[in-house]
Amino acid sequence: MQSKKVSAWKKELTIPKIIATILLILATLFFIFPFYWVVSGAFKLQTVATTIPPEWFPLKPTLQNWTELFKNPVERWMFNSFIIAFAEMAAICIVSSCAGYVLAKKSFPGRGIIFTMFVAAMALPKQVILVPLFTMLADFGWVNTYKGLILPAIGWPFGVFLMKQFAQTIPGELIEAAKIDGSSEIRLFGTIILPLLKPAVGALAIFTFITSWNDYFSQLIMTRSTSMMTLPLGVATLRGEFTTNYGLLMAGAALASIPMIAIFLMFQKAFTQGITMGAVKG
Template identity: 40%
Template sequence: MKTFKMERLFVIILLILGGIIVSVPFIWMISSSFKPESEVLQIPPTLIPENPTLENYANLFESMNFGVYLRNTLIIVLFSFVGLFFNAMAGYGFAKYQFKGREKIFYIVLATMMIPAQVTMIPVYLILNEMGLTNTMTGIVLPGLAAAFSIFLFRQFMTTIPTDLIEAARLDGAGELYIFFRLIVPIAKPIFAVQGILTFIGAWNSFLWPLIIANDESLYTLSVGLSLLQGQYANNFGLQMAGAAFMVVPIIIIFSFFQKYIVEGFTMSGIK
């Protein structure tokens, strides 16, 4: 018993030390974002700003057009959630509809998960270029409306919904869209929660595709703007820390509140 307590104490101390080590860069980033430029590189360094200021955050929007980048990122996030419902409909169709070639088509969808996104970027770019959608917001958001992994998770979850429940709704005269939005969506709240979180994180961090498809700065996202910040203001570390904090903090908040849904969603999709 005494040995067990000692082992538990050792594990707790190890976890605390690990947490502190992992948290130091994040704490330093937040602290430096409120420091004037002269204090960021001060020796000895200060963890708590001696002269806290919001000047770095103000400069992000005044000098770097972060307001435009934020608007574009929010647009991508919004359309990503629209795509989330498309993926849910596709998963529902694969799970509950019987049609010719269903399994083969689903296997093709799964096969696309094995292909790195970087491989398909050039063909997608060429297709959008032929459609005249390069350097447009439509070209940025359109490829992200469908995701094989999201369809797979929705399909796995929706196979657990009793088919008799859907048939009963049809016998009562309910239409297919009514069944999906009023019956299926409420039942599938756990998987919608986890996919919503993953969708937000992916859209908020979108970098490579907007950088490839758009050459107009008015279409850049926060991630692209942050990379520009590192190039144009390489020596202004306070400004860079403010940009990084502006990118990271919303994700940390979202993940902190909803991390349990991520674990539960994957568990339910994998086991059921």
């Protein structure tokens, strides 16, 4: 029995598969190396982090960079980042799910035009609308507040587009059967539609969290005080005017990457399923 398994494995192990496996391993190492370099650099002194030739592995690891990092209000920066990222993630997933379902399964005048506007908005750079957006938020008194950082991101066009494309794969007969059984619209969406949209919601949650967590440009424009800074903004302030402690910056970058990795691992299954099903069913 064991010999049959070995022979079957040898038959499957062809030269193209071996080459493809080697290429995938090399590509994986290529993309993982920058993260490894940041993490290893976080445990190196400034003099070691910038030496040439580089020290590929910290021979004398130190926690000095982390000690210096937490002399700054890092806890406040992380709190702001979590509040903004999680609030945007929850709001965008809810709003996009509702809008995507309506655009996919409801017939009303102007539906095609509205969806076309969402698609066109995806091609619009954020920098184009930043000046009028900032002026509007300033008139509302929302600059340097959580409202000003969270609310403008809720109507993310990509989220509506993704949920609409995925909602189109839901059988219309299922919705009709629920209506015949007397289900209200809210109950229909909460008990039938939303569970079926779970893979797409997981993918959108990852996209939203990462986008919000790394939204350095908008957060830089909308914040005015150190207490409202997010972690990416706070890490950027660690750069010196004349000299830069790269070990300290790498420690901040390593700390900022931990939540993104955790969110991806939490939603990995739903993310993979959502991307795959979207690619197959279109």
